Amino acid sequence: MGVGLSSGTGRPGRHLPRRDDPIGSLTGGLCERLRLRSGRVGTVRGHGYRVDALTFATEVERAAAGLSRRGICFGDVVGILAPVSPQRFLATYTVKAVGGRALPLSITSDTDTQCAVLTETDTRLLFVSADMAPRALELAERSRVRQVISFGTALGTTPFRELLQPSPDGSGYSPARGLFDNGILGYERTANGLLTTLYPYSDLMARFAELRDRLELTSDDVVAVDEGGDEVARVVLVALALWTGACVVAGAGCPPPEGRQVTVRCAPEPERVADPPADGGY
Template sequence: MTPSASSSGTVIHEVFGRAYERGEQPALIDLRGGHVYGYRSLVTEVTRAASGLVRRGARRDQVVGVHVSTAGTQTVALHTVLAAGGVAAPVDPGLGAEEVAERLRECDARMLITTPDLAGTAIAAADGSRVRQVVSLGPALDTIDFRGLLVLEPIALPALDAERQDALALPGGARLTHAGLLARMDELDAPVGLKESDVVLSTWPPGDGADLPALVGLAVSKGALIVAAGPGDLPGHGYDAGVTVLTGPGGALERVG
């Protein structure tokens, strides 16, 4: 299953449009999560899981909370929601159950994707919101295993309108369309002009904003490699990993070397 041609101009089309031709070239190294995502396997997992969400009743424009602990899991979960025609609501993983529930109520989420380490908080938050299904990227009690979405009978993914279709539900009721998220990707790219040969070191943790999704989307769309790290994840200095672009505060990117 490939991104739908009828979704041209959307985040999914722009980010993954050349993923298959890049094969298993690494797209994202998630040091905190301990995973390496290749281009082909990443787009395959996202589109198959999106089909599974639709099979499980996810509807176009439905809000799905993304309550995960690493950049890699946020990337998989968020793009799965977008490919299914939904609106992703990033949730700060540092919030407590009642705060997560408040966030889910604010955006009227009906589904929540989490990780096993946050599943207890996610389940408690779901009980205080209108969420009826909690999907976990890994086995966790009282959740739907994300891997199960990948084996459901494939179904066509919905066509999307980049200008009108919301991509992200942000705190305070703000929304960002697919076109708006692509515009944010362009803003991040302006100072550095990412190339396929670049290695981007990101120290931005998953949160409730648009910058990390925009950064990962930008890097993948350009064919670059993004290394997502937290404090202490890299032995020595980031330059040792061949890094050419660093992230800074306030959504800034800086070319080095």
């Protein structure tokens, strides 16, 4: 059975969402939008990292195709162990784009809890920042994780850049892949043991629409996210910023571009803390 999509136009037949709506995952269709966008395209910034939003979105699609070639199937769980940073979001959107379930691990969780949730969710692949590679390899030894993909060079891991290599058969990424059982997994310790919660694409899109209406982001906004925000809220807010053309600064203490100020912050819920200049200039 096909997946019926409605554009809300009332026309009969099968329609795609409006072009500024994600398709299948929070970044599905973003590349096309940014390529066609005549106005300013935003940037994604972290400590020692700066990239324009189009390049970021393109890497998500190329990495998703790379994960598919490595056997990641719809609904598979992929772990992510990295501080709040552009790389953490890059990994999360990549997993969702390939139709998987992203499991972002809190870096403050103890290794026993991290190992337990990886085992409980049958996670076989783990994204990791280079500085946390030793812990990731320890977790792999204690769980069912069989491959660790690192942002940077770390002994015993596969470099993320290998996912970006062209496909030998010329196959690429399709936003339709994300229409399946993707989402974000959260977890917590309770009196009854470890509790995992799935936030499916439908929930994420409902939050996306709510934040779009409430925050009214523009390309002049600077959106800041750090460890203080809720994981799902961060992921949705950053995606909204990418679609809007706003600037994203990720990580504790990451400064905004010179001459600009943070206007939206996730602390812990997304909120507007300032208005951009009325004339759009800085």
